[in-house]
Amino acid sequence: MSKAVFTDFDGYQEVADAVEMSRKLGTNFTAKRDLADQYIKRLHPPKMRLRVTDIFDETVSTKTFRMVSEDPPMPPFQAGQYIALAVEVDGVRTSRPYSIASPPNQLGFYDITVRRVDDGVVSNYLLDHVRKGDVLESTGPVGEFYHNPIFHKNTMVCIAGGCGITPFMSMIREILECDIDRTVHLFYGNKDFEDVIFHETFQWLSERFENFHYYPVIEEPPEGYDGCRGFITGKLVKETLGDLDDKTYYLCGPRAMYDFCLPELEGLGIPRSRLRREVYGALPDITKDVSWPAEVKGDASFTVQVQGKGSFAVKASDSLLTALEKNGFILPVQCRSGECSMCRVKLLGGKVFQPPGVLLRKSDRKLGYIHSCAAYPLENLEISL
Ligand SMILES: Cc1cc2nc3c(=O)[nH]c(=O)nc-3n(C[C@H](O)[C@H](O)[C@H](O)COP(=O)(O)OP(=O)(O)OC[C@H]3O[C@@H](n4cnc5c(N)ncnc54)[C@H](O)[C@@H]3O)c2cc1C
Ligand code: FES
Numbered sequence: 001m002s003k004a005v006f007t008d009f010d011g012y013q014e015v016a017d018a019v020e021m022s023r024k025l026g027t028n029f030t031a032k033r034d035l036a037d038q039y040i041k042r043l044h045p046p047k048m049r050l051r052v053t054d055i056f057d058e059t060v061s062t063k064t065f066r067m068v069s070e071d072p073p074m075p076p077f078q079a080g081q082y083i084a085l086a087v088e089v090d091g092v093r094t095s096r097p098y099s100i101a102s103p104p105n106q107l108g109f110y111d112i113t114v115r116r117v118d119d120g121v122v123s124n125y126l127l128d129h130v131r132k133g134d135v136l137e138s139t140g141p142v143g144e145f146y147h148n149p150i151f152h153k154n155t156m157v158c159i160a161g162g163c164g165i166t167p168f169m170s171m172i173r174e175i176l177e178c179d180i181d182r183t184v185h186l187f188y189g190n191k192d193f194e195d196v197i198f199h200e201t202f203q204w205l206s207e208r209f210e211n212f213h214y215y216p217v218i219e220e221p222p223e224g225y226d227g228c229r230g231f232i233t234g235k236l237v238k239e240t241l242g243d244l245d246d247k248t249y250y251l252c253g254p255r256a257m258y259d260f261c262l263p264e265l266e267g268l269g270i271p272r273s274r275l276r277r278e279v280y281g282a283l284p285d286i287t288k289d290v291s292w293p294a295e296v297k298g299d300a301s302f303t304v305q306v307q308g309k310g311s312f313a314v315k316a317s318d319s320l321l322t323a324l325e326k327n328g329f330i331l332p333v334q335c336r337s338g339e340c341s342m343c344r345v346k347l348l349g350g351k352v353f354q355p356p357g358v359l360l361r362k363s364d365r366k367l368g369y370i371h372s373c374a375a376y377p378l379e380n381l382e383i384s385l
Pocket of ligand 2: 371
């Protein structure tokens with residue numbers, strides 16, 4: 001019989017000898033596998049219980065919640081990742097993702113910074129009802145929005161809108177506190193000056209560190225304001241940076257800001273491969289999406305039949321996930337923005353609207369799966385969970 005190719009790999013012989021020895025000694029690898037499982041669960045826990053130990057006011061509409069694990073140690077994370085906090089509001093169990101704003105070089109606690117969204121269910125609940133000492137449930141840290149030193153350039157251009165500043169706070173603090181050889185240009189857009197989160201900290205850091213540059217951009221600035229005004233446009237980015245090459249661009253904020261900034265950056269000739277993004281939720285009114293079918297009104301009502309589990313009514317403008325949660329169905333959920341695949345369900349009948357940019361795997365498309373967080377009913381539906 002010919003020799004197997006892998007026997008030529010470096011280290012093969014050592015591994016083969018160890019396996020042979022353990023066979024002779026009768027080593028029980030099942031016990032070791034359980035240990036490995038325990039380590040993996042510690043590093044990537046599917047669920048955590050977090051006690052709120054402090055709450056800080058940031059702006060009139062924003063607070064930071066400092067949280068400590070009830071089952072320490074806190075798992076490590078990459079600056080830019082988020083946790084999905086689960087809460088029960090008016091009898092409905094739901095969750096929302098929040099980026100970790102504290103840096104990963106300290107794991108005593110996680111900070112999340114939450115801005116109030118008008119009529120928003122969870123942001124209002126957290127800001128108005130959560131108190132020091134409360135325990136919240138969350139996922140472990142997850143997400144793909146972080147700097148990868150192998151693929152990403154060492155000059156980061158961070159473009160944030162509103163509460164989309166939080167992952168950048170974590171990244172910037174890690175870079176500056178750990179003296180990492182990386183340069184950051186932060187463009188931070190807000191409607192009003194008093195909405196700017198972490199302004200004093202960024203101002204102070206930019207005066208102290210040569211590798212951090214801060215450009216607040218205010219849509220409706222107060223009288224006497226002498227910084228950048230309006231929106232974060234391609235022209236502003238180009239005029240500020242000059243050379244656009246050798247940089248990776250990170251975009252984070254609400255959907256409307258993303259929809260505005262992405263074409264601006266693409267208009268500068270920045271290829272998608274150098275653009276990283278994190279979009280905070282859907283449009284406030286999904287029927288305003290340019291590809292929404294005009295013939296379906298947002299308040300149109302349809303029926304969702306859940307195979308073997310009953311049926312309920314749903315409005316076209318409600319995501320399928322929101323409707324499922326309101327009717328007591330609990331799905332595994334992380335990003336709520338159509339990216340992670342956790343909330344997928346199988347569409348057996350009917351038609352849904354899926355906003356452009358939803359990242360469905362090819363196999364999911366083929367087998368009829370949809371992301372329920374980014375699917376809106378256009379007809380009566382039949383699904384299986
Ligand atoms: C990966 C990720 C990380 C996030 N990190 C943070 C964070 O660090 N801090 C933070 O405050 N938020 C963050 N968000 C947004 C957060 O998850 C919620 O969407 C937000 O708190 C609103 O939830 P809500 O329940 O109050 O509003 P909902 O009841 O879900 O929504 C109410 C209405 O407001 C719209 N809406 C939802 N979110 C926004 C928004 N951000 N801006 C404008 N309109 C909105 C909805 O489309 C809806 O029409 C993050 C989102 C993602 C995807
Ligand atoms: S929760 Fe991530 S795709 Fe729906």
